[in-house]
Amino acid sequence: MITEIKLGLCNPPEPIYLYVKNGELSGESYLWYNYDINNEKTIPVQQRGLTGYLQNLRLISKEFKGKDNLKLDIVIAADEIYVVRTGIETNFAKTFLLAVSQVKDFSKPLIIAATPGEENVVFCRLYDATTKIRIRSEWNKDADWAGIISNVQSKLVATSEEVSFPQQQTQPHQSVVFPVLEPNHDLRVKQIRTLLNYPVELVVEWLKFQEVERPNQLKPNQIDELVKTMCLYWGQGKFENSDFATNSYQKSVVEAINNGISEIEAITTWMENISETEILETA
Numbered sequence: 645m646i647t648e649i650k651l652g653l654c655n656p657p658e659p660i661y662l663y664v665k666n667g668e669l670s671g672e673s674y675l676w677y678n679y680d681i682n683n684e685k686t687i688p689v690q691q692r693g694l695t696g697y698l699q700n701l702r703l704i705s706k707e708f709k710g711k712d713n714l715k716l717d718i719v720i721a722a723d724e725i726y727v728v729r730t731g732i733e734t735n736f737a738k739t740f741l742l743a744v745s746q747v748k749d750f751s752k753p754l755i756i757a758a759t760p761g762e763e764n765v766v767f768c769r770l771y772d773a774t775t776k777i778r779i780r781s782e783w784n785k786d787a788d789w790a791g792i793i794s795n796v797q798s799k800l801v802a803t804s805e806e807v808s809f810p811q812q813q814t815q816p817h818q819s820v821v822f823p824v825l826e827p828n829h830d831l832r833v834k835q836i837r838t839l840l841n842y843p844v845e846l847v848v849e850w851l852k853f854q855e856v857e858r859p860n861q862l863k864p865n866q867i868d869e870l871v872k873t874m875c876l877y878w879g880q881g882k883f884e885n886s887d888f889a890t891n892s893y894q895k896s897v898v899e900a901i902n903n904g905i906s907e908i909e910a911i912t913t914w915m916e917n918i919s920e921t922e923i924l925e926t927a
């Protein structure tokens with residue numbers, strides 16, 4: 645991205661946050677807003693679209709009413725750096741992720757649009773900024789959200805190796821290098837824990853034993869071990885002994901993932917096969 649650097653006094657280069665919400669203020673409806681923290685003031689944003697280059701996807705945890713809430717930050721590079729923040733479980737986040745999973749070339753600008761739904765729901769529509777064509781995807785409430793985020797991040801990393809954005813005449817060429825993106829272990833663990841109905845208290849205890857507070861602070865091999873622990877906990881009582889359970893997990897889940905199957909799909913299939921075997925044995 646080419647920018648003219650002006651020397652002298654300036655304001656700090658802070659990102660502009662857009663918080664997704666279908667709300668109304670002083671008779672003025674909006675779908676996202678900016679918050680002036682110094683004056684504690686909500687500033688509705690009337691423009692429903694944001695054009696720019698997808699730079700990053702990241703998950704953060706925010707405490708609300710004593711509980712951790714996982715948020716998705718969509719970082720967009722435009723005239724400024726914008727961060728669209730929404731809950732990971734919202735329709736906005738899910739429709740965005742489903743659409744962005746269809747994008748193959750992130751060196752081109754996109755338009756992220758907030759679209760109202762019934763009641764207070766906000767959906768996301770994604771467009772190719774050059775052609776103005778909407779990027780469509782099939783709705784899938786059971787999508788592997790962690791897998792989608794990981795795949796998009798991989799594409800962004802590949803794109804960041806050397807991206808040439810359109811430039812104005814007389815300005816020198818400059819490549820843009822995006823920051824290295826890390827896997828989102830928080831979401832990965834949450835999805836698998838929910839799928840397995842694994843007690844959250846045991847996850848907290850396991851993390852404390854590793855002297856960390858969140859899955860994102862774990863090393864990749866530690867995350868794999870946590871996932872294995874959760875799966876084998878689910879398999880308790882379903883095998884003759886723990887060795888059989890471990891071998892089954894290795895063959896049905898780990899090998900499937902190594903062969904290109906998503907982790908959620910591999911675990912789900914493993915669970916279904918074991919449950920079917922139990923039914924046949926008791927019939």
